[in-house]
Amino acid sequence: MKKSLFSMLILCLIGLQSVFAQSREVSGVVTSAEDGMSVPGVSVIVKGTTIGTSTDFDGKYSISVPADGKILVFSAVGMKKIEVAITSNVINMVMESESIGVDEVVVVAYGTKNKRALTGAVTSVGAEVLENQIAVSPISSIQGAAPGVNILTSGGQPGENPTIRIRGVGSVNASADPLIVVDGVVFSGNLNSISSSQIETINVLKDASASALYGSRASNGVILITTKGGKYVKKDATISINARAGVSNAAVDLYDYVGAEDYMKYSWEALRNGAITGGADAATAGQTATNSLITNLGYNPYDTANPVGADGEIVSGANLKYDSDWYDALSNDNAFYNEYDLSVNGSSDNVVYFINGNYLKQEGAIIESEFERYSGRINLKAKLRDWMEMGTNSSFSKSIQNYPNQSGNSYTSIMQWANSVANIYPIYQRDANGDLKYDSNNAKMYDYGNASG
Numbered sequence: 001m002k003k004s005l006f007s008m009l010i011l012c013l014i015g016l017q018s019v020f021a022q023s024r025e026v027s028g029v030v031t032s033a034e035d036g037m038s039v040p041g042v043s044v045i046v047k048g049t050t051i052g053t054s055t056d057f058d059g060k061y062s063i064s065v066p067a068d069g070k071i072l073v074f075s076a077v078g079m080k081k082i083e084v085a086i087t088s089n090v091i092n093m094v095m096e097s098e099s100i101g102v103d104e105v106v107v108v109a110y111g112t113k114n115k116r117a118l119t120g121a122v123t124s125v126g127a128e129v130l131e132n133q134i135a136v137s138p139i140s141s142i143q144g145a146a147p148g149v150n151i152l153t154s155g156g157q158p159g160e161n162p163t164i165r166i167r168g169v170g171s172v173n174a175s176a177d178p179l180i181v182v183d184g185v186v187f188s189g190n191l192n193s194i195s196s197s198q199i200e201t202i203n204v205l206k207d208a209s210a211s212a213l214y215g216s217r218a219s220n221g222v223i224l225i226t227t228k229g230g231k232y233v234k235k236d237a238t239i240s241i242n243a244r245a246g247v248s249n250a251a252v253d254l255y256d257y258v259g260a261e262d263y264m265k266y267s268w269e270a271l272r273n274g275a276i277t278g279g280a281d282a283a284t285a286g287q288t289a290t291n292s293l294i295t296n297l298g299y300n301p302y303d304t305a306n307p308v309g310a311d312g313e314i315v316s317g318a319n320l321k322y323d324s325d326w327y328d329a330l331s332n333d334n335a336f337y338n339e340y341d342l343s344v345n346g347s348s349d350n351v352v353y354f355i356n357g358n359y360l361k362q363e364g365a366i367i368e369s370e371f372e373r374y375s376g377r378i379n380l381k382a383k384l385r386d387w388m389e390m391g392t393n394s395s396f397s398k399s400i401q402n403y404p405n406q407s408g409n410s411y412t413s414i415m416q417w418a419n420s421v422a423n424i425y426p427i428y429q430r431d432a433n434g435d436l437k438y439d440s441n442n443a444k445m446y447d448y449g450n451a452s453g
Helices: 002-021 207-216 259-278 280-296 327-329 414-420
Strands: 023-032 043-046 050-052 060-066 069-075 082-085 093-096 105-108 113-114 124-127 149-152 163-166 179-182 199-205 222-225 235-248 336-349 351-363 369-386 390-402
Touching: 043 060, 050 060, 050 113, 105 351, 259 280, 327 414
Parallel strands: 023 093, 179 222
Antiparallel strands: 023 060, 043 050, 043 069, 069 082, 105 113, 124 199, 149 163, 199 222, 235 336, 336 351, 351 369, 369 390
16 A cells, blocks of 8 residues: 555656646846836737736746747837747847837827827828928928818919818808917918928828817817927938929910900901991991001001001001010919928937928919028937936028019909900010110110000
């Protein structure tokens, strides 16, 4: 009996020894690659099993690994997932932060949120979209990229602030413009003073949640502009130089204008019809229109005193001396655009910097209309202590805008003038024979409407 109990005890000890031989204890510390600090809450799992643990407040962990366990998997929110082979009983791990795309993290009034966690209507446009757009205003770049946002540019004047409407007009009497916030500060200047190359993201808050921080000022929506910066990781300085150039033309051709010959005929016909209405017969009315045509118009583009006969046709031998094209003279068919950009950015464990200089010049569709801008930005952050950070976002901008009137129905509007003034009225002064006049410097002289001809 004693021998049997002894044999059973020996078998139990052998079985326990076999069990302990099938697993081993693996421990270590998990730290961050950015600052070397311990990372709590990291999940540590034996791949292919349900065996796992997590790091404590000091980043330490300990896990029992079965004999067939070959790989440990380290994962945490905001950090890259790592798989490492089990080669010893002590495995220390350094984890790197994971870059989250612009479409996944959105800047909101009170900080940032993951896009999946948002309950409000938010549209985010990143630098990759802005940099591919050729537009003076960064806001114009989001046209078509942000649903519910209408960007309206009237007049075609380069450098003009666009009209922004988010989900239509929110007020009848009050302003319908959205609130603009740049790097957390309400912005009331000209948006064209900011270069698209300086912007990291543009987020558009479109519903009532936009008023969470800004109150009634955000009743028409909020546009949050975040300029470029960086993270506290070691990164060599990057220098970027970009140059763009191009020309622009009217997308839709205007209607054909009446030429000088047809205008003279139509004017004669109007005078003849007026005489007939006054009681004259057709022959008398025709001759009256011929004799009074030049007096009524004030200018004669032909080399004949009465270029239109009593029959309403151009008389034989009359030569047209000029046929002014006012639209061609006042428009810029190939408006030139050029932009030059220089950026320097980099970072270390304690400093992040972004420096940008930009020059832009854009000509308008009307002569003498143009916009020229010089702008620069310096964004700097420094981590003085683990609990202290200092930084500055500084910018400057100088804009020069030539602004000839292009809208309205007054003759001070260039487009109204080009569409209304007939071709028989010359751009430059001409003599009685229709020949150009020159000043003492042999330069053509503009006709201001009081020259004889």
